[in-house]
Amino acid sequence: MAGSRALLRQCPLLLPQNREGTAYEGFVTAQGRDFHIRILLPIDFQLKNARIECSWHLKKTLHAYRRILKQRLHSCPDLVSFMVELKTVLEIALRNTQELHIPRPPEYYSCLVRDLEILGWNKVAYVDTGLTTIKLKAEDSCGRQHLITLKLNAKYPTEPPECLVDFPVQFAVSWMPQNSIMDIYNQFRAALESLKEFWDAMDEIDRKTWVLEPENPTRSATTRRIAIGNNVSVNIEVDPWHPNMLPECYFLGADHVINPLRIKLNNNMHSWDPEIGLLQNLKDLLEIDFPSCAVLEKSDFAKDCGICYAYRLDGTTPDQVCDDPRCGQPFHQACLYEWLQSLPSSRQSFNVIFGECPYCNKVRKSNENE
Ligand SMILES: [Zn+2]
Ligand SMILES: [Zn+2]
Known part of the structure; x- marks a missing residue:
């Protein structure tokens, strides 16, 4: 017993x-x-x-x-x-x-409601029923709308809320237990202003050129693939802290079209002027005018792949173009590689394969992974 x-x-x-x-x-x-x-x-x-x-x-x-x-x-x-x-x-x-759903003490709610009242309910875009997730909206000095999502744990305000933003850079909140949502909101507003130049530059590109990628750029997106002409484009990667410096440029298209552009970029690099803005600099350096989305359709540049007849394939777009100026047919890299591999007349050297264009029979090459 x-x-x-x-x-x-x-x-x-x-x-x-x-x-x-x-x-x-x-x-x-x-x-x-x-x-x-x-x-x-x-x-x-x-x-x-x-x-x-x-x-x-x-x-x-x-x-x-x-x-x-x-x-x-x-x-x-x-x-x-x-x-x-x-x-x-x-x-x-x-x-x-x-941990996930600790019942929150009454002070949690009273503190939160007081904070939101001080901040102003007009700045609140969303609150969930449990008062644990809050979205706040703000307009920057250029009239762009932004959102910040706050996820509060039960230890708020001793511990800061988790903050989610659509920024191209990290957003780290500095927090003391006596701080309130107002302090986060002010830090958010200050961060918006520090990124103003970057968004100005990106907005100008989105407004005045044909951006092929990304389709619907978010505020955090730092790259743009801009149409230059039929099956020719340039991919730029912009530094959010230095948006008016020369971005990283990568040309896509047939060699005979993009080689002269590369040469111009190299030769004119020294004349880049941070005072005159990203888009104007790109135009001056490349000595071109980007086709405007005001007068042309996207379908003028976004041609389907000549092998699979689609535009998008696993998130890629047709960025390989036949070198023959009279052909200029675009292909997905994966489609072209597979096509050339299947031809008995193709020859392979390391991961580069040489074979005939399915449209004009001109010899062209494809890398397995570019
Ligand atoms: Zn394809
Ligand atoms: Zn061809």
Whole structure:
């Protein structure tokens, strides 16, 4: 009977249901909460063959730990040691699930509502029903609309909310426990102004040229593939902190068209003038005028692949172009590589393959991965 006394000490709410001691029912306590449980042991008291029934809530809490518990049933010498293990696992499980939805103290809500009132409800774009996710809106000095999403944990305001923004750079909030949402909002506004030049430059490109990629640029997107002509484009990567410096440029198109552009870029690089803006500099350096989206359709530049007849393929666009000026047919790199590989007349040298254009039979090359 030493065993049953130890069990009573460990789980005072779990009581034997028969003389043989093969059935127990009651509650197991963890984190100040009681969970209903029933344990049925076989006649030989072998724990590994025990049957454990528990409340829906306990079952749900322990679901992710059922393999550990099964293993404990096999390894524990008696019911007391198993109940000790069960309570330990339950404590951990409860702590892990509660992190997500700890009931928040009343001060959390009063503090939050006061903060939002000071900030002004007109700046609030969204609040979830639990008051844990808040979206705030702001307009920068150029009239662009921006959003910041705040995810607050139960320790707010001791701990800062998680802040999500659509920026091309990291947005790190500096936070003290006495700070409020107002301080985050002000930091957000200051960050918007520091990125103003970058967005001005990108907006001008989006407004005045045909941007082939990305299709709908977000505020965090730092690259643009700008159409130059039929199947010719330049991909630029802009530094958000130095948007008016020469960006990284990569030309796409047939060699006979893009080689002269490369040469112009190299020769005119020295005349880049940070004072006159990104787009104008690009025009001056390349000695071209970008086709305007005001007068031309996107389909004038975005030609489908000549092999798969689609424009988009696994997120890529046709960026390989037949070198023959009279042909100029665009292809996806993957399509062209596969096509050339299948031709008996093609020859391969390392990862470059040479073969005939499916349209004009001119020899052209394709790299496996460019
Ligand atoms: Zn294709
Ligand atoms: Zn061709």
